[in-house]
Amino acid sequence: MDTPVLKKKLGLKERYAAMTRGLAWDTTYQPMDKVFPYDKYEGIKIHDWDKWEDPFRLTMDAYWKYQGEKEKKLYAVIEAFAQNNGQTGVADARYVNALKLFLTGVTPLEYYAYRGFAHVGRQFTGAGARVACQMQSIDELRHYQTETHALSHYNKYFNGLHSPKHMFDRVWYLSVPKSFFEDAYTGGPFEFLTAVSFSFEYVLTNLLFVPFMSGAAHNGDMSTVTFGFSAQSDESRHMTLGIECIKFMLEQDPANVPIVQGWIDKWFWRGYRLLSIVAMMQDYFLPKKVMSWRESWEMYVEENGAALFKDLARYGIRTPKGWVQACEGKNHISHQTFATFYNYNAAAPIHTFVPSAEDMAWLTEKYPETFDKYYRPRWDFWQEQAKQGNRFYQKTLPMLCQTCQIPMLFTEPGDATKIAYRETDYKGDKYHFCSDHCKEIFENEPEKYVQAWLPPQQIYQGHCFKEGVDPTAEGFDPLLAVLDYYNLNFGRDNLDFEGSEDQKNFAAWNGESTEGAQK
């Protein structure tokens, strides 16, 4: 018999090769460079794409099966949570502010990540990198959907959750996460992976997910915990992609090292600034505390991060430039950020509040060097004023950092009583920054950041009113017009937690359910 006997089934390894790299080919009608135009202009030199280690080792059929099982479990929990009126069992209605922050500020980033990875999943010349990015792209879309579904239940009972996508493109504080991701996905594919897969997912993601999910668990929100676990198992794959990508670039050519180092410097700082809202959430929004921002920072960044950069030192990579300053910030940024939301709570669809005496005692304990000295005096004053019916709301729009787009709330390194101001001139105009690092990021690519859509500036330019609104009409109220443009219901979605509909409803439900249990 001449006919060779064909194996009916491929082995795991062959199957994996066939289903990933085996699907790629070198083009002949058009040169490869023309088909893949984006992966050279950043200056990264790749000599051998076959050296790319595939981090996921998953084929698409296995992926569907695996994710499908996770979805089944997740939706069963979400359904049970809804049927049992799980929203009445959370620690306190103040907790829901953490979810509002997540839904408006984090969930839309999952969608951006999906788009970003879909884009680079087309653009890399190497098939291994393309497949890994495509797989992650689908993960991100799934996260966007499951988070939206899990949190939609809360939208039936609490205010401010009704318009996340609309708000993401308009509301002042959401320009921070939005511009972060737009900066990343308008970079080249290698910068995108360094920004999102490495600096964010690998170095910083634990600071995002662990506080939110353990916060949810401590505060009785099993629905959020479940989607967190469902996403977290993907995050570990994403982190692997981040580290593989960095090592691949560094090993391919020594000329790549300074380029990668520049990106690490930039994106570590951008990510750190973005996480200010997580710091605030962790220290102020959780009625039942898990750990302080400072403790998380020490555990996930100072310990784990230091080990990582020690490992990368053999390639010539050092710790990111903003490292020391970010470590100093662990004592301050949560307090400074929450005070900012307290200032501008008329314009944000969440509820802030003066921390309770018990909460302030916890903050003193966790921040012995800074809370009583720098931050407690303003809370004491605000509390006293609020009791007299004179709750503080700042009505004048803030000055923003041109790069991170956060109001200029951060203080000088070494002096927490002085706001840090930095500025530079570019083509006849002044640009302002919150820090040396944001200034340097601007100066490296000024053409990019002069286009920043800064919310206060956009409001003053008249771009933040609904169509047909006439700002010259008699009795025109610009604040209300802007909130209308945000789809924010004044008096329901915003202002202090004390006296809010969320607070009243939650108290009423709990009264009723206690009564019900007694019957």
Add this chain to the structure above:
Amino acid sequence: MSVKALKPYDFPAKDARENFPAPLLFIGWEDHLMFCAPIALPLPADTPFGAVGPGVLPGTYGYHPDFAKIDWNKVEWLKSGKPWKPDLAKSLADNGLKHKDVIRFRTPGLNGINGSCN
């Protein structure tokens, strides 16, 4: 340094002067961190500088008990972080203030709630 791009990369600045009804001025009050960040205000170039403190800022800073105690003749000003002596009688433009300049003021003796810089 500049952006690396495949094609010419040239886009207008979003916050050019002509996009605003009046030049933008950034103002901060030192040692009063109850106000979380400096503020941004479009102010007509012919506004007398002396009108800024008593005329424009009460809506922003009047909530603070220190504010009513300010003697505007004794206030110390900084422009781009450097000591600066504006002429209160002259306009913003005649004091050399341009679009997106940043000025700060210090009120010696008034350093926030119980001197805590809050």
